[in-house]
Amino acid sequence: MTNDDRLAATATGQLGSFTKAQANAGGLSDRQLRSRVQSGFLEQTGTRTYRSPLTPRTAKADLVALILDIGDPCWVSGSTAAAIHGFDGFKLARPFNITTLRDRNVTRVGAKIHTTTELPLIDRARVDGIPVVSGARCVVELPRTETPERLTLAVDSGLRDGKFSEDLLHRRIVALRTKGRYGIPLLLDVIAGREVTRGGHSWLEREYLRLTVAAGLPRPLYPAGAHQSGGQGRAGGLPVSGDERGGRIARIPLPSQFG
Secondary structure: OOHHHHHHHHHHHHHHHHHHHHHHHHHOOHHHHHHHOOOOEEEOOOOOOEEOOOOOOOOHHHHHHHHHHHOOEEEEEEHHHHHHOOOOOOOOOOOOEEEEEOOOOOOOOOOEEEEEEEOHHHHHEEEOEEEEEEEHHHHHHHHHOOOHHHHHHHHHHHOOOOOOOOHHHHHHHHHHHHOOOOOHHHHHHHHOOOOOOOOOOOHHHHHHHHHHOOOOOOOOOOOOEEEEEEOOOOOOOOOOEEEEEOOEEEEOOOOOHHH
């Protein structure tokens, strides 16, 4: 296997990108790297990262290249982490949010670099090999930049997909609010269900909840376990609606349950 073959194998697992250190370890000198860049065989995408010009340019590939260029330790955070976790309504796009430790001085074009004194293991995760803050930590960070509506989407989709439980989310809020973190009251309001779409696990369910409240109808109340995957834990598979005026309880099907 040639040096270029070894380098190609390394880059394949990193969406086409590799670092200068990886190239050197694979047998390519700095001079050979410069020669390949000058000839157009390689592109230099960062201070210490390269890739083939034939590599598909996607937002995810650009993010991986940025992470490699910054180097460990760093984690995808904020709305970028929300997109990586697959939270509804969040799309992966520049500028990317990256968190590093406070003792590093990092700046990159097309990125918002945040710093923290520490990131406990409970707040770390990997998604498709990408270092990212955990789902719960991500939700705690989002009130700094997101509206209540988008925060509600993140909470509900994170619960739906098993990224965290409400118990874990509350425990991380308690641990992190002592550090004066911005937006905790907003997040608590969302968890308490003060947003009309709270509890909807799809666009159709959220729209149903919004229209129900707008029409002055009783809002469906989800019993314990309603946030389990697939809607398990709902009473008979249906949300329960409570009419406070008469104390009546009714089972109201969501639109997704109509045939």
